[in-house]
Amino acid sequence: MAEEAFRIAKEWEHKMPAWADNPVHPPPNLDQITQRAIDIFMMSKKPNGEIGGIGWWQTANGYTAIALRDYWAGSKQNYDKMAQLVRQCESHQAGLINVFNDDTLWWAMCCMDMYAIGGDHWFLEKAKGIYRHINSKSSVCGRGQISFKDQDMEGACFWTTKPGEGQINSISSGLLAELSVRLAIADGDSKPGKERHPHFSKLQSVLGHGQPSCDDYMQTAHCTLGWILRCRYRPRDGIVLDGIRLKKGEAVNWTFTYTTGVVIGASALLYEATGEEKYMTLACHMAHRAMRNKSWVEDNGVLTEHGSYGHGRHDPAKNNDAVGFKSVLLRELGTLYEVIRKTNASNQDAQRTAGLIKTFVNINFESQQQRNTNGNGQYGPWWNGPFERPTSHSQMAALDVMAAVHLVNRM
Structure with missing residues (x-):
């Protein structure tokens, strides 16, 4: 149940990792370093x-x-x-x-x-x-439309728009939730404290008859996030699982960093849009668990997600979707950090989380400079080193570090 996710997040006591006591600071030529990384990436245009x-x-x-x-x-x-x-x-x-x-x-x-x-x-x-396209293609499950193991799949987004698509997954669903709340915020229409009811059947009747309203966007965000928290979330370790193969009747419980990352971002933005404390509490719980996940983060605080695309397990010359999964998590931690600072969230745990994210980002930026570059603005795929070779895909992943380091040292 979605409410269990909020309850566990509220009750959980977060311990600070050892690397939290090792704050680092960016160099004075930060602008030049990050711009050089961008210029190198653009050479592959x-x-x-x-x-x-x-x-x-x-x-x-x-x-x-x-x-x-x-x-x-x-x-x-x-x-x-x-x-x-x-x-x-x-x-x-x-x-x-x-x-x-x-x-x-x-x-x-x-x-x-x-x-x-x-x-x-x-x-x-x-x-x-894009929002209208995904809904008009019937890519989102409506209420009572599909069930899996006696659970209603309302709010789940399909992987593709192909006829007969049988996979629903948390990455497309999480992205739809984040897009929806961002559109609501962009419309400038969401009121903190306003009651929202995620009745997706109502939303489906509205779409196709004029432009979606802010309420429509918020209903989509609530409903889609609700599916993830009901069906694809492990509350105690704060991890979002991958997807469900409906035709095979099979849950796919892969634990990639980016599926958790987008839900952190969506939850943080829902707090910004509604002022409801439960979303901030959930986002902070997930962020703490992610930054302390031994499968994703090394003891020194460097994010590697070794099992998905790690040194000694993959050929650094070959592109792989997983090379950029960890960078999405780092980006969405930045989203949470920005919301905490922008809203001046009074929640004490939120302020502690922001401090931890700042240290985490700076540690990962420093690791790029010390262990994962040839010194010419080129970066490899192993954020904790060693540097082996630069590629378009490794440079792409490093760019999120180059972005987040500006955020946490400016706000």
């Missing part, structure tokens, strides 16, 4: 606007990290170039949409960050178009 050596969704994530670097640094240094490239990508992939809902939603995140920097409504409209 192809004529169609995408980045060579990586896929469609990875290009979106690389561009999102660049946008966040500017936004969190209080800069527009890369904005004009990024705006041109996103438009170029959209010119050959209409609406930035493909058959994979998670791919498409990553582009929506990129557009929302571009909108936050420049206020260009072209980006906001693309994000809204």
Whole structure:
């Protein structure tokens, strides 16, 4: 049950990891270091606007990290170039949409960050178009539509828009929840403390009849997050599990960092939109557990997610979706940090969490400089070292570190 997730998060006592007592500080030439990493990444740009050596969704994530670097640094240094490239990508992939809902939603995140920097409504409209696309394609389960092991799958987002798609997963669902609440906030319509009721059947009757309202976005966010907390969440260790193969009647309990990361971000933003303390408590609980997860984080505080894409287990020359999973977690920890600072959250645990995130980000940035670079602005895939070789996919993942380090040392 979703309420159990909130209850356990509230009752849990978080211990601080050993690395929390080892604060580090960024160098004075931080701007030059992070911009150099971006410039190296952009050397792989192809004529169609995408980045060579990586896929469609990875290009979106690389561009999102660049946008966040500017936004969190209080800069527009890369904005004009990024705006041109996103438009170029959209010119050959209409609406930035493909058959994979998670791919498409990553582009929506990129557009929302571009909108936050420049206020260009072209980006906001693309994000809204993606929201409408996913709902119009019946990619989200309605109330009573599908059940799995006697649980209603209301709110779950399918993996693709293919007819007969049989997989629902937490990454597409978590991204839809985050996009929805971000659209609600962008509309400037959500009122702290206003009661929300996630009746998705009502939402489905509204879609297709004019533009979705702020209430529609919030209903989607609540409903989709509700499915994750009911069906794909382990409350005690704060982990979001992967997905469900409906045709096989099989739950896939993979524990990737990015599935947990997007729910941290969505929960933090729901706190910003509603003022409901339970969302902040949940986000902080998940963040603490993630930063102390021995399968993801080394004893020195460096995020490696070794089992998914780790040194000695994978060929650093070969692209793999998993190379960027950990970078999404770091990005969403940044989202939580930003919300805590922006709202001046009075929750004592929130302030402790913000301090821990700052140390965590700085440790991971320092590790890139000491163990994972050739000194020329190029980074490998192993954040804890050793540096082996630079690739487009390893550079893409490192860009989220370059973005977050500006945030935590500015706010």
